[in-house]
Every structure is written in C-alpha cells, then in structure tokens.
Amino acid sequence: MLKLIIFQLTLYLSHTYTTAQPKFISRVCQDTFGNYTANSPFKKNLDTLLSTIVSNTNIDYGFYNFSVGTNLDIVNGIGLCSPELPVHDCRSCLSNAARAIVHSCPNQKDAIGWYDSCMIRYSNRYIFHKLEFGPWYKVHYPILRSIDKGLYNKTASTLLTKLQARAAFGNSLRKFAADKANVTSDFTVYAIVQCTPDLESFDCYSCLGHAIATYYQQEGQQARLFFTSCNIRLFHDYMLYDLSSLNSLLPQTQGKASKKWRVFVEILLPIIASLLILAAIFGCYFSRKRSKLKNRIKHM
Numbered sequence: 001m002l003k004l005i006i007f008q009l010t011l012y013l014s015h016t017y018t019t020a021q022p023k024f025i026s027r028v029c030q031d032t033f034g035n036y037t038a039n040s041p042f043k044k045n046l047d048t049l050l051s052t053i054v055s056n057t058n059i060d061y062g063f064y065n066f067s068v069g070t071n072l073d074i075v076n077g078i079g080l081c082s083p084e085l086p087v088h089d090c091r092s093c094l095s096n097a098a099r100a101i102v103h104s105c106p107n108q109k110d111a112i113g114w115y116d117s118c119m120i121r122y123s124n125r126y127i128f129h130k131l132e133f134g135p136w137y138k139v140h141y142p143i144l145r146s147i148d149k150g151l152y153n154k155t156a157s158t159l160l161t162k163l164q165a166r167a168a169f170g171n172s173l174r175k176f177a178a179d180k181a182n183v184t185s186d187f188t189v190y191a192i193v194q195c196t197p198d199l200e201s202f203d204c205y206s207c208l209g210h211a212i213a214t215y216y217q218q219e220g221q222q223a224r225l226f227f228t229s230c231n232i233r234l235f236h237d238y239m240l241y242d243l244s245s246l247n248s249l250l251p252q253t254q255g256k257a258s259k260k261w262r263v264f265v266e267i268l269l270p271i272i273a274s275l276l277i278l279a280a281i282f283g284c285y286f287s288r289k290r291s292k293l294k295n296r297i298k299h300m
Ligand SMILES: *[C@@H]1O[C@H](CO)[C@@H](O)[C@H](O)[C@H]1NC(C)=O
Pocket: 031, 032, 033, 034, 035
C-alpha cells in the first residue's frame, strides 16, 4: 500500500515539476527490419536525424517528422509530444528519448521508445501517414479508493468515445482531445487522447478505438496506453494541465464546412463503423451457411 502511494506521488510529482528527470517508460528494438553497424552510413544518418529532431526550433505543435539519407541507408523518424507539453519541455523530453533509444537499441534499424509525455521512433521503412497499432505498451495505476466500478467505467467510456471523435477531427498539425468527467461529485476523471497528426481522420479514429478497447480490458484504472500511432492517458483527481488553454490549441470548429465534417466524424463515422462490423458478421454467417450447403450437396 505504501509502495502504491509513493508510486502515485512520484507520478504526481513528475507531472507537477516538468523539470524533474522523467523516466524512460518502455522501448521496443525491432530486429526484423535489419541491423546496422557502428560506423555505417545508416548510423550516421540516424545520428543526424535525431539531432535534427532535437535541435529544431521552428516546430511548435509537438510533432516532428524527418528523413535523412537515401535508399538502403534512409532513416525516417517521428517525435511526438503530449499536447500539454510546452515547446521547451517537448524538446527536452525528445532529447532524453533520443539519447535513451540509441543507448537501448544499439544496432536495430527500427525502434520506438516512450516517455510518459513523448514518443520517439525511427525506421528504415516508410512510417509517415501510416496507421500502425504496434509495438505498443500500457501502464496501469490502480485507483486508491473504493469507487463504483460500473459507474466509473461508464463515465470513462463516454468520455473516451467523445474524445476519440474529437481527436480524429483535428488537423494535420494536431490530432488530440482532452476533457474531464465527473464519476461522482468528488471524483473526476481526466483524459487526453492523441494521434500522430499525419494520420487520416479515419485511421486516427480506428487507432484510438483500438486503444480504448484495450483499456476496457482492465476496468477502473488510470492508465497510459501507448500505441505506435496514437495514445490515451487517463488521470484521476488531479488536474495536471489547463484544459481551456489546451483546447484553445485545437482548430476552431466554426463555419458550415467544419460543422458538417464534425457531424460526419462524431455521428456518421461510428455508424459506418458499426455497419461494417455488422456486414462482416453477416458475411461470415452467410458464407458459412453457403459452405454448409455445399457440404450437404457434396454429401448427397
Ligand atoms: C539482427 O541481429 C539480431 C541479433 O543481434 C538477430 O537475431 C537478427 O536476426 C538480426 N536481424 C537481421 C534482419 O539480420
């Protein structure tokens, strides 16, 4: 119990004081896409790429996407910060992440690493504008007081579903959404969901859907789910970012065109998705029926 409290406190503190050295949460070094050696052109390109990301001072929307090199030695890289992170903290998070990833993955041509508030990845493959669920990683922090699990789950799921649509509705620089909801009068859940903004809306929507479904498998906990193309973070009780200033970063939703688009994303998209699932189920059912029929005909 004491351990848990300390853990929560550490989590709290590391968010309150962004200057504190944050922890490298996890990383995946992928062998299957090839290895490089210490003095190779690939390694040189990788170093250039990482320093390009870390030293860039033009980008203020927390998403860095660069390539260095050509053909066999190309390195594509993405850096993504949590939307609440100020530019300066974002760069310092990415800088730590860049150092950690070359240290942890000394010769893999494909790797991804997560801090609590930023992600860095690189690959010799083309990784831009592409929906990728994995590698992924999740962290759960238990709720420290008793709460109606069903009510909690209902509140969190309503909140997440709303944010999923909002984030997908973002633009090519920012695809995220953040909000809070009351579970009870004295218990509030906060959530931030985010996609790499180079994704299509539909891909962002489906990545978050996947992350949310994964979250549901473990009921009633605050959590971080880091997927390759998107992530969700749930916090309880404490406010670690200013919702209104966070939301002011998002594209404004005035104007008829964007209203229509919003209707599409928030209402039609879920309907289309459910219809596709239904169609798939029916498809399976009928093709099974047909093959049963065929079998029966064969046996006659
Ligand atoms: C990369 O090296 C690892 C061992 O360090 C090996 O298991 C893996 O098969 C190699 N991958 C390729 C594509 O050569």
